[in-house]
Amino acid sequence: MVVPVLRQLAEAGELTVYTQDDPDFPDAPRAVLDDDLALSWHHAIETVPTLLRVRDGVELERTVGWLRMSWEELTGVEGLGPDLPPFRPGCGSMSVDPDLVDELRVRHGGSVLRSRRVDVAAAEDELEMMFNRGWADGLPVVPPTEQRVLALLTGTSRAPDEIVATVPPDLADVSVEKVAIAAVMAGCKPEYLPWVLAAVEAACTDEFNMHGVLATTMPVAPVLVCSGPGTRAIGMESGVNALGQGNRANSTIGRALQLVVRNVGGGRPGEVDRATHGNPGKLGFCFAENDVDSPFGTLAGQLGVDTGADVVTVFAGEAPRCVVDQLSRTPESLAGSLAAQLQVLHHHKLVLAFDAILVMGPEHARVFAEAGWDRDRVITELHARLATPAGALTRGAGDIAEGIPAGFGDVALPKFTPNGLMLAYAGGGAGLFSMIIAGWVNGDRGSRPVARLVRY
């Protein structure tokens, strides 16, 4: 359609035509072939046709698509394409084709990536190669090609070479780029990257003590609890099967953190990771809170972080366990059930040593909410039901050797420290159940939960 116009312009002055695919289009004037799209990429062409006015190699102005008025104004030639309609929007440039753009970014973008390149033989299976090098966590990982890593880095405004944290156990500095590599391997999409970065920052703090969490013989690992509107923007699951499989964001964000610990930090099972049993959540354990419907606010709010913000909280936790109570309709009865199950975490005679997160399901939470119990009331009432006379907890009591040392008299000892019992709200709408995630050694001797704002 535009060919007669090009001929008019070629006659009127100096004109260079570039074509992205067909070297024979247009036939006259002859076009310069830009089939590697280098020129289109570097001139940020988004629409064809795009008309540029260039003097001494410098672009002065451009117009996109076909708008007779603009073409005439830009070229100074009157009466262009008299047989054409006055306006046509044009088509998308091949240099912004979603199927090509990742490859073009590698080819023309000028690599900002500093990681060592590892060659893979054509006859070599790249997934097997990554297993052989010890990069995988027992499941196949996505090959971190330059294309995929650059695409993932579009998810953050942070520079690839910015150092995010120092990762135990090797205390290796990790850059945004290396986190992006782990995120690619875990299966993340670009929009998950800010969450992974926040999780890495939170896990690699003295308070969280990733080294200890890794090295312990107990079956704990980072548990990521996410909240804020961003969880919905990236499609995280906070409802049905929130702690389970099937949601890409839930499944891959936690996995990416563990791959950072494994590959950058050097934390591998049988080496510094000395877990006696481990737990399936060590592949990655991440879920979102349903903060829209929660009658209790968010876990991040309990830890003193703005409830409305996008937050990742990392907690050293073991596998979740279920509390079934399908009959309680009063808050007192349900609190009794929950407290009984909280008492037995790790050992019913061991107290004050371990924190826990109670992940309350909507049907349990409703019992409390309808009775007017807020977060503080629920936690206070649970604490009140979790005090046991020291005599029943001492070593040897009940013919069980395990227990606390003697010498506490008969004072009632709480199961948890004042801040040791935390509450989160997630789960599907049907089922009078809650879940408990028990923690590791708490406080300064072990690990504290750490909440971090997500930075974009």
Add this chain to the structure above:
Amino acid sequence: MLDPTAERTPAERARLARPSSLAGLTVGLLDISKPRGDVFLDRIEQRLTAIGANVKRYQKPTFTKPAPVDLRHEIATECEVVIEALAD
């Protein structure tokens, strides 16, 4: 593919134990493409064949560059022992 590790230590893999005999083993001879390297390797092939080894011959495209990854993979999957010859 990009290295996901901290790149603090060079990747090292332990060598296989030296075989006590080459009889019956597949021995790869890698010619690095320097002049007359083939003369030397032809003689080595004769000697190895005489003691019962199966010989496979390989050649790098140029001595100025490391062996391409595909060639390294081919040798690693086809041979139990490899001899890389230098000449000058």
